[in-house]
Amino acid sequence: MPGRPVPVIMDCDTGVDDALALLFAVRHPGIELRAVTCVAGNTDVDGVVRNTLTVLEQAGAPEIPVARGAERPLLEPARPATHVHGTDGMADLGLPAPARRPAEVDAVTLLRREILASPRPVTLIPTAPLTNIALLLRTHPEVTRNIERIVFMGGAVEVGNATPVAEFNVWHDPEAAAVLLTAGVPITMYGLDVFRQVVVEAEEVHRLRASGDRGARLAGELLAHRPAAQGEPPEAEEAGGLGDAGAVCAVADPGGLTTRPLPVEVSLAPGPGRGQTIVDRRPRPGEAEIHHGERERALIDVALAVDAARYTRLYLETVGRP
Template identity: 35%
Template sequence: MPLHKIILDCDPGHDDAMAILLALGNPNIELVAVTTVVGNQTLEKVTHNARAILEFAGAKQIPIAAGCTRPLVRAIQNAAEVHGISGLDGTNLPEPTIPLDKRHAVDLIIDTIKANPPKTITLVPIGGLTNIALAVRKAPEITELVKEVVLMGGGYHTGNRSAVSEFNIAIDPEAAHIVFNEKWPLTMVGLDLTHQARPDDRIMAEIAALKTPISEFVVRSLNYYTAGYRQRSGRSDHAPVHDPCAVAYLIDPSIIDTQKAPVNIELQGALTTGMTVTDFRSQATTDCHTQVATKLDNPKLWAMFIDSLKRLDK
């Protein structure tokens, strides 16, 4: 039996695609629903991409619902400079036929949590937090029903949208403020951790050597992602692949070190809006419901990912 039933809330996105494949291919994960939110691209585009990935991976049975088209308060931002006009530039997945669930993503999230025994559903948001914030505002009782929240976003020292804010938090900081301040167990898998999640030439060659349609998609996707990263950063290494880290933590927590610390979201700073303010003072961890990821076993992450790719192609 899978150890974790998860709802993956996402905005595919090349690294979102890798997170979906990791979840689908690992026997410790049951992906019970996929929901989409505006982020890396428009809601229409990321929802199309999520449908295409699920269908391509042979997972047409998983419910998928489209969510919020914009942040709670702020103007829409996207990451076209990273993921391209389609959100998955550099790839050529077949046009999906998988239908969307007729419910709004917020309602699918609430309904799924309530349809399962308490403390059995884990929320894994790997995009902006708009859907999750609205779900907990519409149905506050889910705070007590959810097992935990493991999200990709933020960073206790590192930003990418600004010097101190990470994209998923910065695009809807008000939603993040709601999610981080609910009293459910929450793990922030932020940039300080995910910047350690880089393939290398050997890992890419190992993926390519699988010679399957899914592995070919992964190689094309990560090659595009890394080429853009190198052009923007001037670096020569491979791009960090952020989103799979949140799923990997659930599969095997031993690959990621964590530290208890209160986290809150800056909403008003002229230079710091969207910052995940993390308090590492030892006295601040009493009765703390949040923790942050600090150190990754990168070889183990990629071994886990490649194992999922092999399982998906059996």
């Protein structure tokens, strides 16, 4: 990537695909990973901290500060996804405990410090429930002056996964997602519509698993954790989706993502629609706006298409870099 690396801070609930995202971020020459903050989501927050430190260690990353953040959403109890990511959140690979230790400050303090200390505006990449980010924005709104963009993995235009309409990260803490959408900085929503499309084929997963490099080998093991979907042939079992890592690919190579600025809001009401990201793709206002007047809504760059082969190739080239 030409030019100076993009200063990046990631906010993770490190399970399988957050780990894939971290492996990419520490190895791509166009990204300067300044810090990682941890939040409850795929597993409990202490497990997230442990997993994050383990991934950075396995990747041979430099000493990057890692901080513990919120252990539950703003209003609701934590609801982990260990049924997807394994009991330890990392595919139950039995990885050794990390020698690295987390920072002595909390996630919000670390976020504020690293954002304001950066000589150039920072890109935030949350790949988790947005609790830490909401707390940061409400506690220290001055940080927005040094945020270039927030690229978050979350939401869905079409179909959810936690519910028929809600994606897990937004569903886990809808109020936090609603705060994010009013941050007053440019935002890109890398949602399930593109998340599901970027897949590494089984042959490449086998190659990574056989690598002599710890980081590349870990990427292969994590990718192989994805079970085959119903109706897939047996040879597809070790093919794995990049998931959250695609959002980091979009920062390193934005040309692979097609976005459109659209009004987005989060459904906060109880019931089956809670946590849905309502994306307005209508070409003109409807009856609700005509009769009740248009209200101001956040305009977000929503990812609608992705060059999956381009991002898969980018990922494989990057994680193989010592």
